[in-house]
Amino acid sequence: MKTLSKVYNGLIFAFLYAPIVVLIVFSFNSTSSRVKWSGFSLRWYEKLFGNAEILDCLKVTLEIALLSALIATVIGVLSALGIFAMNGKLRKAFLAVNNIPMVNPEIVTGISLMLLFVFVYRSVGLLQPGFTTLLIAHITFNIPYVILQVMPKLRQLDPRLYEAALDLGCPPTRAFCKVVLPEIVPGVLTGALMAFTMSLDDFVISYFNSGSSAQTLSVLIYNMTKKPITPEINALSTLMFGSIMVLLLVINIRQIKDMGQKANRS
């Protein structure tokens, strides 16, 4: 029985990761064959970093990820504070609304944002599809993740801490910065990391909201596949997989640590 379950598990992982393994292995192939292994080389990585278009998209991707994570974190934390201060029913309603974008099919979010941008562009002349629309789209889908990470921290927080700071003479904003913020910082950081990862990870929404002036890597890869494919794509995808893997690991380790702390406290 035990061996059977091991074999079963092994098969699951094999199916899950075989494609990625193939992708990674062939990114190091010395020829452009996708079938025959002809020896180890880094030529596709070299070529990748020599490709101005790719580097350009990498820059856009990172800028979008950083900016959208940053802005979404600020908005998300403020929203979480607002939602937390609401009374029970309203709070529940807002949290439910907050969850919709996360379960909503990405293509719907993507297309609806695109339609909105087109509408605004046609009627007012603002927001031509490009970097700004891409950024706004990413901020939009990142905010719920930040809120979701910050809310539990606020719930754990003793409301008397803030009152104690006021009581000792601290005006509200300073009391928040000195007493509340340090307590919710782990949630804020995890939220920011998640937002950054989600932004790097995204294809569908970016596809509909990037103009010709600004493309993310995932959109570029998709466009490259329309032409004859070179293993450059393998190299690029391997790098993206690697960086997202690292980010997810960091997020998970943070969450495990946090749970450990909570267990210790109680």
Next chain:
Amino acid sequence: MNNSVITLKNIAVSFDGEQVLKDFNLSISDGEFVTLLGPSGCGKTTTLRIIGGFISPTDGDVFFGEKNVRDLPPYKREVNTIFQRYALFPHMDVYENVAFGLRVQKKDKADIEETVEKMLSLVNLKGFEHRKVSTLSGGQQQRVAIARALANRPKVLLLDEPLAALDLKLRKDMQNELKNMQKQLGITFVYVTHDQEEALSMSDTVVVMDGGKIQQIGTPLDIYNEPVNAFVADFIGESNILDGVMKRDFVVEFFGRTFDCLDSGFDENEPVDVVIRPEDIDIVEPIRGHLTGTVTSVTFKGVHYETIVDFKGFKWLIQTTDYYAPGTVIGIVLNPEDIHIMKKSEYSGLFGDYSSYSEEFDEMADPEIDLVEETKEAESYE
């Protein structure tokens, strides 16, 4: 009135249409130890939070001295609070917690250090400066909270059930320490508790509250010896409360017999509540007693026996150091000073009958109920 530090005038508070305080008037003198005492939900914590500035009253005014501070936010008030469960800042060590208020005031470094050291030695926590607050015991955390509040040199210290989370022995020690500290520093204390013993042993003035209203204000002795109604008589200590009729000044009739008493000023034949404290009753042979009854149950309490005695179907609680077995017929003698007369009130008939006696003050001291009240208030406040 002229040396009052805090005056609450006609305060009313309601949360979501529910009236929590009504027609509340209280004046607190400088250097006084005032205790707000009452069961869960009586509005005592709300009152404290109004003084602290965390709740603004729906109606009425709050004066600090001559100044109306009704709309003054908490961080501009010259009072400091010791919160239930302490509310220490978890990411700071003991030193930083105590220094918090001083740093906010931008005191210079030497000044801060001196004050913090002084406060920590006041609460016997020297040497704990750089401990994390989470590594301290409940009693030690309590001391840090006291030091932190006192470091700001408040004119008035507000204490919200500060000892509720401590075990009995520690609680008794801290009661003494707090009382001594208050005398030594000469600061006004406003203390909230549901523990009547705590209130009686620590306070100069006790404010007994129920249902959002003040029932009685007085010294512990007044409150205990001269309760104004059945609620106060029952909540403070134990009481047998009987229906009686005031025949004339200094003479009351109950159980078909007249007794001499020390009370006057009632109408002739006015129905009244008669309070007899369980420890004041003298047990004698049946033949010499003013009343005779049968012992129905006895509980050993350490210092005394709690003896339930049936008098014509009405059960009394008598505290005695002698043991009378259930079934024994006894007589009791009531001297004039053992009898206290109260006007009839909305509480008449609700308290003071021990027919269904079942360890009732153990239930009173249940802190869980209070937490519920507190969260409700916190939510309404936000």
